[in-house]
Amino acid sequence: MPVEPPFNAPETNSSALARIYRVLASIPSGRVVTYGDLAEMAGYPRAARLAGQILRKLPKDTKLPWHRVINAQGRISLPEPGASRQRKRLEHEGIILLKGRVDMAKYRWKP
């Protein structure tokens, strides 16, 4: 008799990694999501730090749009020099940071 899975465990055979990757790949150019959004969309509500943990380990040459993930305050969470890379990529997609912040009301992606 299998036990009830934890409330936050979406499916036993699909890893958080795969789920996060899938959602990340689906974020449109020119839009952003928060770490919390990313985790929630992947099936892990309140696991914002998990999203960060996974993003942190992405290979440097990944093609996934890691730069479209910022914190809930609209700020870049990476330490330098990553922050500069991220800002550059965002601006390249038309997302301008004012006072170091992205206008979330305008660019936050909510499917």
Place this chain on the structure above:
DNA sequence: TGTTTGACGCTCC
């Protein structure tokens, strides 16, 4: 098996 660790988030003040 228990503890530590974050590219976090929310509430106070």
Place this chain on the structure above:
DNA sequence: AGGAGCGCCAAAC
């Protein structure tokens, strides 16, 4: 407005 404090949660050790 901006910082301190605390909660959160799965991965790494």
